[in-house]
Amino acid sequence: MVILTIPLAVAVTLILTIFLYAFHQTKSMKTPAFINWPFIGMLPQIFWNLSNIHEYSAHFLKSKGCTVEFIGPWFTNMEGVMTSDPINVHHIMSKSFDNFVKGDLFREMFEPFGEGIFTTDSDKWKYNRTLLQFLFKQRSFEAFQEKIIHNKVEKSLIPLLNQVQQQKGSVVDLQDVFNRFTFDNICLIVLGHDPNCLSIDFPEVAAEKAFNQAEESIFYRHTVPVCVWKLQSRLQIGEERKMTEACKTFDQFLFSCIASKREELVKKCNKNEIDAESDETNHVDLLTMLIREEKKNKEKDSDKFLRDAAFNLFVAGRDTLTSALSWLFYLVATHPLVESKILEEIKENFGHKEKPWILSIDEVKKLVYLHGAICEALRLFPPIPFERKEAVTPDILPSGHHVYPKKMILFSLYAMGRDKDIWGEDYSEFKPERWISERGGIVYAPSYKFFSFNAGPRTCLGRDLAFIQVKMIAASVLWNFGVHVVDVNQVTPNLSIVLLMKHGLKVKITKREI
Structure with a gap:
């Protein structure tokens, strides 16, 4: 036993010594290079730059020709390729789509997502996508979504902001406001249930x-070796215990809504109140539509399938919208010229309307400059800053880098949005004009360059719906209120799977006089 312990102690001491030396060297560098240290790989510079990982990744990717191989500590199996090269993105997401999948490890790490559209591959993914695509195209769904947003803006968002502006000097976290708004909104659209998170007393909803x-x-699972979080999961300690408790609470909420919806539909059918086969004008939530399709196809009731579908829809339609709205308002508030142009466009088209008002879906389609501002916010601050894949069989990327099965391929959407080779010398500027043609129409960038809505066969199904929601909300708020950021220096990206603001978006609200 002593003979075995001595070499182990020496090995541990050696690894720690290398790590401390590497960490010290990293701290002393103004712009740390991506160095592959013995035993510990590239861990020191990742660890040192973790709080600023988005900017750091953009810098080193650019210095390495937009693609770099990274290696973690020898015992973690953390190896792969990181890229922001549009040609690589096009190859992986479109040209060789069938050879690149989410993979088993991705599904393990994103366990709460279940077997929904974001985590599945092959036939399961195709089934999920085909079903959701069918539901989104129903004539009644767009009208239902418009009604939900209109009511929530008119009865909750505008009154709350109006009350805030009446309290002189009052500061509100606009990101928290949008977080609550989008949670209520997605609950209504997906489940037909309003938890009323958005109210003046800012209630805590479990x-x-x-x-x-x-x-x-x-x-958190992305920041530590797989063996670490798996051990914590087995022992139910630390972050993994929080994960288990959180999933239990949210699943209870979802399964309760599913049970209530099934009971509600049974009662309606018994009373002949609906015709599930032909009533396309009946505006209903997505859960109702999913249950109807389940019955229509005579499939066995599956609450698990409905739960997974609902969870994935929550991810798609909640935090991504919160992120888009928060960064849009931050950028507009800190660029007065852009704000004045948005207001001018609104006034030219709808200045005759009395306040407060909420535009319809057809009306917001006329707001081209606002569309450009939203695209710019999504380019500079993509809601999902990283995307990942893995190869089924070995391949060589257009950049010349080799990829192998079970090895992670990481895309940095944040770095792509700040690449001058893609967007020009003014890539760092918030410039809605880059999305507007000489004739005043909207300029469409290829999805493998503007990657915020994914690309290829996995392009986001809700892209158009997302633009409509953001436009309706942004136009209403900007027309009625002035938004003033309290401390610009406090606005920094957080570390999460969704790009939100670490300290929120603290603002003062004033009444707009136009």
């Missing part, structure tokens, strides 16, 4: 808090 915790725990 399901909303649990959902946030689950996402934080998923990000």
Whole structure:
């Protein structure tokens, strides 16, 4: 035993010595290079730059020709390729789509997502996508979504901001406001249930808090070796215990809504109140539509399938919208010229309307400059800053880098949005004009360059719906209120699977006089 202990102690001491030396060297560098140290790989510089990982990744990717191989500590199996090269993105997401999948490890790390559209591959993914695509295209769904947003803006968002502006000097976290708004909104659209998170007393809603915790725990799994979080999961300690408790709370919420919806539909059918086969004008939530399709196809009732579908829809339609709205308002508030142009566009098209008002879906389609501002916010601050894949069979990327099965391929969407080779010398500027043609139409960038809505066969199904929601909300708030950021220096990206603001978006609200 002593003979075995001595070499082990020496090995541990050697690894720690190398790590401390590497960490010291990293701290002393103004711009640390991506150095592969013995035993510990590239861990020191990642660890040192973790709080600023998005900017750091953009810098080193650019210095390495937009693609770099990274290696973690020898015992972690953390190896792969990181890229922000549009040609690589096009190859992986489109040209060789069938050879690149999410993979088993991805599904393990994103365990709360279940077997929904974001985590599945092959036939399961195709089934999920085909079903959701069918539901989104229903004539009644767009009208239902418009009604939900209109009511929530008119009866909750505008009154809350109006009350805040009446309290002179009052500061509100606009990101928290949008977080609550989008949670209520997605609950209504998906489940037909309003948890009323958005109210002046800012209530704590258990399901909303649990959902946030689950996402934080998923990000934690990306910051430590797989063996670490798996051990914590088995022992139910630390972040993994929080994950388990959060998922239990949120699942109870979802399964309760599913049970109530099934009971509600049975009662309606018994009373002949609906015709599930032909009533396309009946505006209903997505859960109702999913249950109807389940019955229509005579499939066995599956609450688990409905739960997974609902969870994935929450991720798609909640935090991504919160991120988009928060960064949009931050950028507009700190760029007065852009704000004045947005207001001018609104006034030219709808200045005759009395306040307060909420535009319809057809009306917001006329707001081209606002569309450009939203695209710029998504380019500079993509809601999902990283995307990952793995190869089924070995391949060589257009950049010349080799990829192998079970090895992670990481895309940095944040770095892609700040690449001058893609966006020009003014890539760092917030410039809505880059999305507007000489004739005043919208300029569409290829998805493998503007990657915020994914690319190829996995391009986001809700892209158009997302633009409509953000436009309706942004136009209403900007027309009625002035938004003033309290401390610009406090606005920094957080570390999560969704790009939100670490300290929130603290603002003062004033009444708009136009």
